[in-house]
Amino acid sequence: MLRPVLIAFFLMMYGPAVTAEPSDVYSFDTQQEEQRFHNLISELRCPKCQNQNIADSNAPISKDMRDEAYQMMSDGASDEEIVGALVARFGEFVRYKPQVERRTLLLWATPVIAVLIGLLVVAGIVIRARRNDETGTALTDEERERASRILAGDSSDRTS
Amino acid sequence: MKRMFLFIPVVLAAVLGVVLFAGIGKDPNKLESALIGKPVPEFLLTDLHDEGRELDPELFKGQVSLLNVWGTWCPACRDEHDDLVWLAEEKGIRIVGLNYKDNRDDALDWLDKLGDPYQVSIYDPRGRLGFDLGVYGAPETYVIDAEGIVRHRHVGVVNEKVWEQDLEPLIEQYREKI
Structure with missing residues (x-):
């Protein structure tokens, strides 16, 4: 009773290992x-x-x-x-x-170029944000006062 | 100025489109041979029809030839065989056969049955010359000029269209140079 089960078990265990032989062996x-x-x-x-x-x-x-x-x-x-x-x-x-040569130069340089373009874009955004700060898009004192009045719930100051 | 920036994505998409469109229909499996402009590699192999006769690259000297790599194991070679016979018989093209990784008896049998388009047949059972030529899939057909220089490689079946578009103009061109 036990023997066929054992045989089947071992066949299952070792069958694939025996058949899967490497196609070529180098020493x-x-x-x-x-x-x-x-x-x-x-x-x-x-x-x-x-x-x-x-x-x-x-x-x-x-x-x-x-x-x-x-x-x-x-x-x-x-x-x-x-x-x-x-x-x-x-x-x-x-x-x-691929070797680095004239024909493949662009291939090798593309990641560097992409990073540089990215840095330029980021730099552009930062510079523009700074410039906007300086040119005074921030609120004047008078405007700030009005804003705090509106926030405090004084509806009389609303323009619309 | 700011509006101009809005067009950047459109321009990028258009450029990408052009690049990708250019790739449509190109078969990535067709590689340019590394041997273009170089002489046929050195070899010393026997004649398929005569075991005692040795062949070397000298056999390409003096006239423009097609070098056709084939084997009886290769179904596409069967496809193009009739066209090769047509080229040899009707067009008078000199075709040199390279029987690649094959068995002499099978190969001779095949030529007996289907006709022999080859003026010379090189027997390369271990594929040495094929390897040196950079053969990666039979059938392959090379245009060899009268000095034994490789001028063109066609990977895949030769048929009337391939002949008219690729091979014939090249053969004409190199024949004129003799």
């Missing part, structure tokens, strides 16, 4: 190397499934790119060399972090 000498490889492939974009990096993508082209990155890393290439080699084949598109 590294050190943890740092593994981390470096992972960082590298997380920053490269898959040309086929365009909103995924090659670390997450199952597309064959992503596997080819991971293999190439791994191979080059094993041969002692630097990160820049690996990314450069892939960019030479697939174009700037595969970089998630």
Whole structure:
């Protein structure tokens, strides 16, 4: 009675773990190397499934790119060399972090420009408010007196 | 002056509209090849029809060619095949085939049955040349000039419209330069 239940239980527990095998396994000498490889492939974009990096993508082209990155890393290439080699084949598109150059300058500068525009707007509002203060939109003594009379409930002073 | 400021949102909306409108209809899946203006990458691969014959980029020298990347596993390649045969037979275009990540027997079978539009067929079972070319989805078709320089890449099916609009003018242009 208990055995089938136990078997079913273990199947449920371990079934998915057994079937979900990683599609490709790379071996590294050190943890740092593994981390470096992972960082590298997380920053490269898959040309086929365009909103995924090659670390997450199952597309064959992503596997080819991971293999190439791994191979080059094993041969002692630097990160820049690996990314450069892939960019030479697939174009700037595969970089998630575009390089700062003339073509991408506006892209990188946009946040700074937006903040500056915001500061200008705030400064403009503040300056205008100050200027209004100085040019005397505030109440004169006579007006203030009248206002306090109205607030005190003396309706005889109301103009309307 | 103050009234002018009221128009700023309208102007911003109009500018944004123009920018977004310009993007409508553009296919983000079509990427410009990184190899435009560069020579076809080095390779040494065998002829699909003859295991003993080795091919290298020299085969592009001397005439303008189309380089068509295909595989029997690729349904869209089946779609464009008849058009390639038409180009080769009716228009006399030199098409070089790059059989990509495929199996020699299957590929030969396919060409036997459907006709062979390729003057030369490169066999690239592991996709090395495809990778170096930056192929990310078959079918892809490249215009290669008589010096072996990549001039254009078309991603997707070649049909009469693509031929007339993109490929034919380029082929004419580079043929004149020989």
